[in-house]
Amino acid sequence: MSETTEANPTLTTSLLYLDNVAVSFDGYKALRGLSLVLAPGEMRAIIGPNGAGKTTMMDVITGKTRPDTGDVYFEGRHDLTQLDETEIAELGVGRKFQKPTVFENHTVSDNILLAAKAPRTVFATLFGGAAAQEQETIERILSTIRLGEERGRLAGSLSHGQKQWLEIGMLLAQDPKLLLVDEPVAGMTDAETAATAELLREIARDHSVVVVEHDMAFVRELGVKVTVLHEGAVLAEGSLDQVSADERVIEVYLGR
Amino acid sequence: MSTPITRLDRLGYLFLALTIGAAILVPILALALPKDSYFAMPPYIVALFGKYVCYAILALALDLVWGYCGILSLGHGAFFALGGYAMGMYLMRQIGTRGVYANPILPDFMVFLNWKELPVAWWGFHSFAYASIMVMLVPGLLAFAFGWFAFRSRVTGVYLSIITQALTYALKLAFFRNDFGFGGNNGLTDFKDILGFNVQSDATRTALFSISALTLALSYVLSKAIVSSKYGKALIAVRDAESRVRFLGYRVENYKLFVFVVSAVIAGIAGALYVPQVGIINPGEYDPANSIEAVIWVAVGGRGTLIGAALGAIVVNFAKTYFTGAFPEYWLFALGGLFVLVTLFLPKGILGLIMARRAPKTPTKPETPTPETTTVGEAAR
Numbered sequence: 001m002s003e004t005t006e007a008n009p010t011l012t013t014s015l016l017y018l019d020n021v022a023v024s025f026d027g028y029k030a031l032r033g034l035s036l037v038l039a040p041g042e043m044r045a046i047i048g049p050n051g052a053g054k055t056t057m058m059d060v061i062t063g064k065t066r067p068d069t070g071d072v073y074f075e076g077r078h079d080l081t082q083l084d085e086t087e088i089a090e091l092g093v094g095r096k097f098q099k100p101t102v103f104e105n106h107t108v109s110d111n112i113l114l115a116a117k118a119p120r121t122v123f124a125t126l127f128g129g130a131a132a133q134e135q136e137t138i139e140r141i142l143s144t145i146r147l148g149e150e151r152g153r154l155a156g157s158l159s160h161g162q163k164q165w166l167e168i169g170m171l172l173a174q175d176p177k178l179l180l181v182d183e184p185v186a187g188m189t190d191a192e193t194a195a196t197a198e199l200l201r202e203i204a205r206d207h208s209v210v211v212v213e214h215d216m217a218f219v220r221e222l223g224v225k226v227t228v229l230h231e232g233a234v235l236a237e238g239s240l241d242q243v244s245a246d247e248r249v250i251e252v253y254l255g256r
Numbered sequence: 257m258s259t260p261i262t263r264l265d266r267l268g269y270l271f272l273a274l275t276i277g278a279a280i281l282v283p284i285l286a287l288a289l290p291k292d293s294y295f296a297m298p299p300y301i302v303a304l305f306g307k308y309v310c311y312a313i314l315a316l317a318l319d320l321v322w323g324y325c326g327i328l329s330l331g332h333g334a335f336f337a338l339g340g341y342a343m344g345m346y347l348m349r350q351i352g353t354r355g356v357y358a359n360p361i362l363p364d365f366m367v368f369l370n371w372k373e374l375p376v377a378w379w380g381f382h383s384f385a386y387a388s389i390m391v392m393l394v395p396g397l398l399a400f401a402f403g404w405f406a407f408r409s410r411v412t413g414v415y416l417s418i419i420t421q422a423l424t425y426a427l428k429l430a431f432f433r434n435d436f437g438f439g440g441n442n443g444l445t446d447f448k449d450i451l452g453f454n455v456q457s458d459a460t461r462t463a464l465f466s467i468s469a470l471t472l473a474l475s476y477v478l479s480k481a482i483v484s485s486k487y488g489k490a491l492i493a494v495r496d497a498e499s500r501v502r503f504l505g506y507r508v509e510n511y512k513l514f515v516f517v518v519s520a521v522i523a524g525i526a527g528a529l530y531v532p533q534v535g536i537i538n539p540g541e542y543d544p545a546n547s548i549e550a551v552i553w554v555a556v557g558g559r560g561t562l563i564g565a566a567l568g569a570i571v572v573n574f575a576k577t578y579f580t581g582a583f584p585e586y587w588l589f590a591l592g593g594l595f596v597l598v599t600l601f602l603p604k605g606i607l608g609l610i611m612a613r614r615a616p617k618t619p620t621k622p623e624t625p626t627p628e629t630t631t632v633g634e635a636a637r
Contacts, residue, residue: 062503089505101500103493113486114493120506122514125487174504 012076015040015178015208016061021070022232023056030056031067031232038178043204045219045240046212048229049252054212055098057229058180062095063088074178090120094176098183098212100163104156108147108166111155112138115170137173145169145199161192168199179209185218197221216240267611268480271563272473278305279469286462299458304577306465306533308570313472313526315553315569316562317519320479322551323560324488325515326495328413331420332523333547334427335395337537339524341431342394344444344537345378346387347455351448364446365439375437384451391528392521399520400513407509407516412498421544428542443538444531455532468529472566475522479562482518491515552591556598558605567606 016038023031031053038044048054059065060072063085072080078091089095103111116134118124142148145165150158155166164184171179184200185193197218203209204224213219219226219240226243228236230252236243243249282305285297314336321327348363357367361374380386402423406416434440453460482488493501494508502508531537540546550569557568572594579587602609 064499085499085502086505086507089503095503097500101497103496103500105492105496106489110489114490114501115504122487122507122510125490126482126485126514128486170504 012037012073013040014038014073015042015075016210017071017073017076018057018061019071021057021060021067021072023053023060023065023067029232031060033233034070034229035234036227038208038210041206041208043200043209043211043222043224045222045224045226046210046229047214047216047219047226048235051231052229053232054229055182056232058095058182058212061088061180062093089174089176092175092177093180094171094174094178095180096164096167096171096182096184098186100160100167102155102158102163102166102170104154106155107152108155108158109138109142109151111166112141112169112173115173117173117175141169141172144172144202146195161188161196164188164192164196165199168196168203172203177208179203179207181209181211183213184211185213185215193218194221267563267607268476271476271566275309275469275473275476279466279473282465282469283462287459299461302458302465303461303533306461306468307530308573309465309468309472310526310530310533311550311553311573312566312569313468313475313529314523314550315557315565316472316475316479317522317526318550319554319559319562319565320482320522321516321519322554323562323565324483324495325491325512326498327512327516328417328551329420329516329519330417330544330547330551331422331424332519332550333544334420334424334542335399335520335523336527336530336546336550337424337427337431337541338395338398339391339527340531340537340541341438341444341527342381342387342390342524343528343531344447345381345390345438346384347447347450347532348439348444349378349382350450351446354448355446363439363444365434365442366437369434377437388528391524395520395524395527396517399517403513403516407512410509421547424542424547425544428539428544431539431542439538441539443536443540445536445538447532447535450532455535461533464529464533468533471525471529475525476562476566478518479522482515483562487511487514549591552595554605556594556602556605558607561605561607564605564607571606 014037016036018034018036021031021034022029034053034057036057046054046057056065060067061080063080063083067081070081074080074088074091074093080088083091103114106114113134116137118131118134119128139148142151145168147158147162147166147169150162155163158166168181168184171181181200185196188196193215200209200211200222211219211222223240226238226240227234228243228246228249235252236246236249282297282302285295286299286302289296314332317335318329318332321329351363353360355364355367357364359367362371366374381390402420406419411419430436431438431443432441438444447455449455450460453463455461483491490501490506490511494506494511498508501511527537527541549572553569553572554565555568556572557566558564572591575590575594576587579590598605604611
């Protein structure tokens with residue numbers, strides 16, 4: 001839905017462009033020359049064993065960690081290595097954390113309200129009430145994430161799966177161009193996992209999504225292009241069947 | 257779901273009725289009734305409660321930053337004392353020729369130190385309006401400068417608490433020095449008039465009590481409006497999951513800075529009301545122990561409830577007055593014990609207990625439940 005081709009010249013037509021990104025923490029190389037290109041509107045699954053650099057990659061994209069070397073561009077013209085978390089969020093990059101982090105002392109609908117796209121300055125939030133349009137957005141999202149019945153409950157009292165959905169709902173409310181979703185089905189029942197896959201496919205219709213996940217059944221259900229990370233670099237890329245057939249992938253990951 | 261909110265609002269109205277009622281009733285009891293009437297209020301009680309009410313305003317200010325934004329300030333006494341000094345400077349300039357050295361411009365301590373001219377910092381303090389502005393401006397500016405650097409550098413948790421403590425300690429040392437120009441260790445005292453009224457008189461004392469009570473009511477309304485707005489919701493979100501708020505695109509440092517400055521201004525006003533009622537301000541007010549005591553008031557009353565903070569300040573100080581009279585050597589043990597007991601058994605303070613009593617059937621949490629008790633460890637991440 002959102003067109004990314006703009007009048008001003010861009011370096012690349014991709015939505016997200018990572019080239020040769022390296023990050024090290026106290027000598028430990030979390031990312032070593034990671035390159036990844038995401039087309040506008042694409043949904044991508046990222047898999048890889050523990051320590052492959054999946055979360056670090058998310059940190060680099062969202063501005064939490066600055067890479068030592070390499071380029072990170074959003075929409076071909078925003079150099080993400082020069083921006084902080086807030087600026088990157090304002091550009092339209094939303095992130096769901098591995099551990100569900102919702103605002104436990106707020107109600108479900110207030111969680112969505114805080115995430116909803118609206119002016120974020122102190123002045124605006126201090127004096128502006130919840131607009132009718134915002135209320136509409138909240139209702140729409142609550143029904144998408146199937147938490148309409150729970151709108152008045154404190155988020156802290158939701159089940160694990162519901163918290164995960166609420167966080168996805170918060171992402172939707174932000175209406176970002178790119179959603180980064182870190183292990184959305186960790187700790188979910190099979191039924192919840194299936195429902196989450198359906199939810200993400202629904203979201204991917206009008207958003208670009210990057211999903212990091214361990215659960216192979218879930219990745220298969222998503223049915224999208226897969227990137228396999230290993231030791232901070234891309235090991236293989238393609239459909240799940242292609243990468244599952246790759247000798248090196250079997251060796252480092254799937255074979256175990 | 258709506259029950260806890262209405263309950264808290266009902267409590268809010270009760271609180272406003274109590275504070276405004278006290279502001280009206282106390283002058284009647286203290287001044288209008290004949291002195292031998294059973295209901296007559298002795299002047300010392302008025303002065304004592306006037307002091308408690310100022311502490312309650314300070315507690316409210318502290319709860320605004322600690323209870324709602326998770327900023328555990330161990331230096332809020334500094335803002336209180338700065339407001340107090342600004343008022344004290346006005347009161348000093350009012351003494352005029354009635355001082356021991358009868359110098360029309362210079363307060364006694366400056367004459368004693370052989371100073372010839374009024375320091376720049378003291379200019380303008382003969383005017384009540386100017387002093388009133390300074391009461392708010394000085395604490396506000398200090399909070400702004402401090403918060404600007406601290407929140408931008410993302411100093412949080414215990415580290416921030418330690419810096420706030422260092423801030424108030426540094427001010428204490430500075431104000432202790434005679435050449436700093438604020439009366440050294442004697443501070444400012446021997447006040448005569450405020451706006452032409454004798455500060456010692458019962459009528460002035462009573463008026464100051466009423467003004468303090470009304471200020472408490474007004475501070476509550478302001479704070480409640482802040483925490484009930486969308487801004488307040490974001491503030492609570494910052495308290496509970498700061499980095500999540502950042503990833504949602506909020507400028508967390510600005511959110512913290514605003515509430516910190518508002519809180520410092522309220523604390524400054526509390527200090528300014530306090531000084532004419534107790535008749536002295538000295539560097540001892542900057543003592544870190546004072547700021548820590550204020551944290552205990554908030555914890556005892558109920559963190560993150562505003563009303564609880566004010567209640568805690570009054571209850572603890574009432575106990576302090578009693579204890580320091582009856583068993584002076586045990587007060588600190590009692591205070592320490594109280595803090596431990598409240599942390600262990602009453603994580604939501606006295607107000608939490610009252611609310612639980614009033615609604616035994618609804619297991620839902622109050623409107624803004626206090627965060628899990630141990631904030632220091634949590635914040636230390």
